[in-house]
Amino acid sequence: MKKIILPVLIVFFSMCALAQKDNKVTIGTIDSIQSKILNEQRKIWVYVPDSWTAGSKQRYPVLYLLDGNSHFSSSVGVIKHLSEVNGNTICPEMIVVGIPNTDRIRDLTPTHVNPTPPFTDSLMLKTTGGGERFVSFIEKELMPRIDSLYPTQPYKILTGHSFGGLTVMNVALNHTKLFNAYICIDPSMWWDQMNLLNKTEKSLREKNFSGTTLYLGIANTLREGMDIIKVRSDTSKGTRHIRSILNLDQFIKEQKQNGLRYESKYYSNDDHGSVPLITEYDALRFIFSNYHFKLSPTDITDPTVDLVNKFEKHYQEVSKMLGYKLSPPEDMVNNLGCDVLERKQYAKAAGLLKINVENYPQSYNVYDSYGDYFLAIGDKSKAIEYFKKALSIKENPVSRKKLNQL
Incomplete structure (x- = not known):
C-alpha cells in the first residue's frame, strides 16, 4: 500500500x-x-x-x-x-x-x-x-x-x-x-x-x-x-x-x-x-477548468459520502470533454482508499480500492492495497489471493512480507 x-x-x-x-x-x-x-x-x-x-x-x-x-x-x-x-x-x-x-x-x-x-x-x-x-x-x-x-x-x-x-x-x-x-x-x-x-x-x-x-x-x-x-x-x-x-x-x-x-x-x-x-x-x-477533481474534508471524514459515485460522475464529464475515456488517477484513488481504510470506513475503502483494480489491472500496487482491505476486515484467504496477484505482476518486498506473515 x-x-x-x-x-x-x-x-x-x-x-x-x-x-x-x-x-x-x-x-x-x-x-x-x-x-x-x-x-x-x-x-x-x-x-x-x-x-x-x-x-x-x-x-x-x-x-x-x-x-x-x-x-x-x-x-x-x-x-x-x-x-x-x-x-x-x-x-x-x-x-x-x-x-x-x-x-x-x-x-x-x-x-x-x-x-x-x-x-x-x-x-x-x-x-x-x-x-x-x-x-x-x-x-x-x-x-x-x-x-x-x-x-x-x-x-x-x-x-x-x-x-x-x-x-x-x-x-x-x-x-x-x-x-x-x-x-x-x-x-x-x-x-x-x-x-x-x-x-x-x-x-x-x-x-x-x-x-x-x-x-x-x-x-x-x-x-x-x-x-x-x-x-x-x-x-x-x-x-x-x-x-x-x-x-x-x-x-x-x-x-x-x-x-x-x-x-x-x-x-x-x-x-x-x-x-x-x-x-x-x-x-x-x-x-481544463472542469478537469480538477475537488474533494472537501467531509468527503473523507463522512462515511455516508459515496466517493466512488462522485469519482465516476466527474470523470464521465471529463471524458466527454476530452473525447476519450479517462479513469480516475490510480495514485489519487489508492491514497484515498488507504486513508478511509485507516479510518475504518470499510465500505468506502472497498469501493475505492475495487474500482482501482478494475481500472488498473496491470498495477501490482492496486492488488496490494486491495489485499490490505481484506486483511483489515479479517478475510485472510482473500488477502492472500490479492497479495499473490500483486507479486505475480511484480516481485516486491512489501507484498512478500505481508504474504509471509499470513
Missing part, C-alpha cells in the same frame, strides 16, 4: 526524477523527421511525462508548440507544475512536442508579401507565405509520427506566440478540427495588411466551432499615454499590432452563436516578450 507523500517531499522527489546520468538534468529528447512536404530534415523536441514507463498503457494529450526552441522548457515546466508538482491535478499530464524553426518567417506566415516599410530587405521576405505547407507538414507528417512513436491520446492543443500566434489563428479558422484547443499569444494579426484578420469576421460568423476552445493572450504594447480604449481610434503604424489583436478579440466576442468556447485576457503588466509564460498558465487553467 503506497501512502500520500507530503507536498515538500513531492517537490523533492519530482526534482530527483528529472536527474539523469552524468549529473545532467534533462526534460525531453530530440527527435527528427524527414519532411517531404517541406523538403528538409526537421528536429522535434519531445517531452513525455515522468509517470510513463516502458510497457505502460498510460497515454497522454499532446501540446504542439510553435517556436519550440524558445518556449519548450517553460511550457514543460508550466504543465508539470499544473499536472503533478505538489500533487496538483489542475490539468492532465501531457506530451509536449516543440517544433524548432528553420525558416520561421516562411513557416509562420499564411500569405506572401512584398517588401514595404518597415521591411526594406526583399531577401528577408522572399520565402514568406509558406504557412499552409507548414500546416500540411504538421497534419500529414508530424502528427502521424508522434502518434506512432509516443503514448498519445487524441486530444491536441496548438500553442503559438507572435508569428506563431498568427499561425494558431490561421489553423483555428481554416483547419479548425485539426486541434481541440488553441492558445494564441499576442498574435501578429497585422501581417499582410491584416489579411487574415479581415477574413476572420466572416469565418467566425459562418463556421461552426462547437467542440473547439480558444484562449487569446494580449500583451501591453501600448505607447506612453495610450490605453486600450484610446488606441482603438489611433491610425498610426506603431499601434497596429495591438489594434489588430483588440479587433480580433472583439470579432470573436461578437459571434457567440458559433459554439466556440473562448476567453481572452489583456496583460497590462506584460509586454510582447514576457507574455507567453503567464498566458500559457492561464490558458491551460481555462481549457
Whole structure:
C-alpha cells in the first residue's frame, strides 16, 4: 500500500526524477523527421511525462508548440507544475512536442508579401507565405509520427506566440478540427495588411466551432499615454499590432452563436516578450477548468459520502470533454482508499480500492492495497489471493512480507 507523500517531499522527489546520468538534468529528447512536404530534415523536441514507463498503457494529450526552441522548457515546466508538482491535478499530464524553426518567417506566415516599410530587405521576405505547407507538414507528417512513436491520446492543443500566434489563428479558422484547443499569444494579426484578420469576421460568423476552445493572450504594447480604449481610434503604424489583436478579440466576442468556447485576457503588466509564460498558465487553467477533481474534508471524514459515485460522475464529464475515456488517477484513488481504510470506513475503502483494480489491472500496487482491505476486515484467504496477484505482476518486498506473515 503506497501512502500520500507530503507536498515538500513531492517537490523533492519530482526534482530527483528529472536527474539523469552524468549529473545532467534533462526534460525531453530530440527527435527528427524527414519532411517531404517541406523538403528538409526537421528536429522535434519531445517531452513525455515522468509517470510513463516502458510497457505502460498510460497515454497522454499532446501540446504542439510553435517556436519550440524558445518556449519548450517553460511550457514543460508550466504543465508539470499544473499536472503533478505538489500533487496538483489542475490539468492532465501531457506530451509536449516543440517544433524548432528553420525558416520561421516562411513557416509562420499564411500569405506572401512584398517588401514595404518597415521591411526594406526583399531577401528577408522572399520565402514568406509558406504557412499552409507548414500546416500540411504538421497534419500529414508530424502528427502521424508522434502518434506512432509516443503514448498519445487524441486530444491536441496548438500553442503559438507572435508569428506563431498568427499561425494558431490561421489553423483555428481554416483547419479548425485539426486541434481541440488553441492558445494564441499576442498574435501578429497585422501581417499582410491584416489579411487574415479581415477574413476572420466572416469565418467566425459562418463556421461552426462547437467542440473547439480558444484562449487569446494580449500583451501591453501600448505607447506612453495610450490605453486600450484610446488606441482603438489611433491610425498610426506603431499601434497596429495591438489594434489588430483588440479587433480580433472583439470579432470573436461578437459571434457567440458559433459554439466556440473562448476567453481572452489583456496583460497590462506584460509586454510582447514576457507574455507567453503567464498566458500559457492561464490558458491551460481555462481549457481544463472542469478537469480538477475537488474533494472537501467531509468527503473523507463522512462515511455516508459515496466517493466512488462522485469519482465516476466527474470523470464521465471529463471524458466527454476530452473525447476519450479517462479513469480516475490510480495514485489519487489508492491514497484515498488507504486513508478511509485507516479510518475504518470499510465500505468506502472497498469501493475505492475495487474500482482501482478494475481500472488498473496491470498495477501490482492496486492488488496490494486491495489485499490490505481484506486483511483489515479479517478475510485472510482473500488477502492472500490479492497479495499473490500483486507479486505475480511484480516481485516486491512489501507484498512478500505481508504474504509471509499470513
